[in-house]
Amino acid sequence: xxxxxxxxxxxxxxxxxxFLWCFKSAPFCPSTSTTVSTFIKxxxxxxxxxxxxxxxxxxxxxxxxxGTVLFAAAKQGFCSVGYERNPWLVAWTRxxxxxxxxxxxVRIYRQSLFSADLSDVNIVYFFAVPSMLSDLVSIxxxxxxxxxxx
Ligand SMILES: C[S@@+](CC[C@H](N)C(=O)[O-])C[C@H]1O[C@@H](n2cnc3c(N)ncnc32)[C@H](O)[C@@H]1O
Numbered sequence: 492x493x494x495x496x497x498x499x500x501x502x503x504x505x506x507x508x509x510f511l512w513c514f515k516s517a518p519f520c521p522s523t524s525t526t527v528s529t530f531i532k533x534x535x536x537x538x539x540x541x542x543x544x545x546x547x548x549x550x551x552x553x554x555x556x557x558g559t560v561l562f563a564a565a566k567q568g569f570c571s572v573g574y575e576r577n578p579w580l581v582a583w584t585r586x587x588x589x590x591x592x593x594x595x596x597v598r599i600y601r602q603s604l605f606s607a608d609l610s611d612v613n614i615v616y617f618f619a620v621p622s623m624l625s626d627l628v629s630i631x632x633x634x635x636x637x638x639x640x641x
Pocket of ligand 1: 517518519520521522552553554555556557558559560574575576577580602603604605618619
């Protein structure tokens with residue numbers, strides 16, 4: 492009886508673990524294609540205004556989810572870096588990097604977005620809950636003399 496109960500608890504836990512990860516802070520919710528297109532347009536406008544090639548521009552997605560934004564940017568030639576703490580989404584993104592042959596343009600780190608290295612980043616994408624934005628503001632204020640906030 493006890494082993495059955497333990498088995499049920501472990502089974503339920505295994506099934507819901509990927510989703511529990513999502514609800515620890517901002518839940519996983521991919522950006523819509525319209526939002527991604529708008530973001531890519533901003534990236535292309537940046538490249539045009541700076542007269543540089545996309546591969547010299549580093550785009551970062553803080554909380555990159557399944558990598559939707561990273562892959563859209565990489566397909567335009569941008570170097571894309573994602574920070575994601577959900578291990579299932581990181582594994583999924585890594586698998587897609589391999590299958591799509593984009594390892595030279597896309598990198599993904601399994602770590603908190605609050606410890607992201609933004610020192611040589613040109614464009615930052617962030618889609619999460621407003622309460623997280625207040626924690627990020629201090630980082631952006633420190634960096635605002637080096638980057639444009641759109
Ligand atoms: C609303 S989703 C956005 C996903 C993706 N950026 C997109 O637009 O398609 C937010 C993502 O942020 C991740 N996340 C939340 N808090 C995080 C943290 N402290 N560090 C890294 N990732 C985090 C979640 O796991 C989730 O995948």
